[in-house]
Amino acid sequence: MTRKQSELLKYIKNYIKEKDYSPSFDEMKAAVNLKSKSGVHRLIEALEKHNKIKRVKFSHRSIEPIS
Numbered sequence: 001m002t003r004k005q006s007e008l009l010k011y012i013k014n015y016i017k018e019k020d021y022s023p024s025f026d027e028m029k030a031a032v033n034l035k036s037k038s039g040v041h042r043l044i045e046a047l048e049k050h051n052k053i054k055r056v057k058f059s060h061r062s063i064e065p066i067s
Contacts, residue, residue, distance in 0.1 A: 001050055008032050008043045009052050013065050022063035 001009075011031045015023045025037045034040055044063065047053045056062035 001052070002046075004032055004034075005043055005046050005050075005052075008040070009047055009065065012053065012063055016063075016065065022061045024061060 008028060008031070011028065012022060015027070023031070025040050028040045028044075029035075029037055032040075032043070034043075044053065044055070048055060051066055054064050054066055056064075
């Protein structure tokens, strides 16, 4: 896992713990200092591939960390 992926995963976990729902792409983009939402999308896909998160398709703010 890359440093950015790890940083994003930590942010997602903390955000969900605090607010009980996952962050938006814009919030994740700002949190890990990316310039585009497509960069966030690539990181999320990589985290999914590594079985670190799961997403519910067609649902807004639907990222869940996998322990």
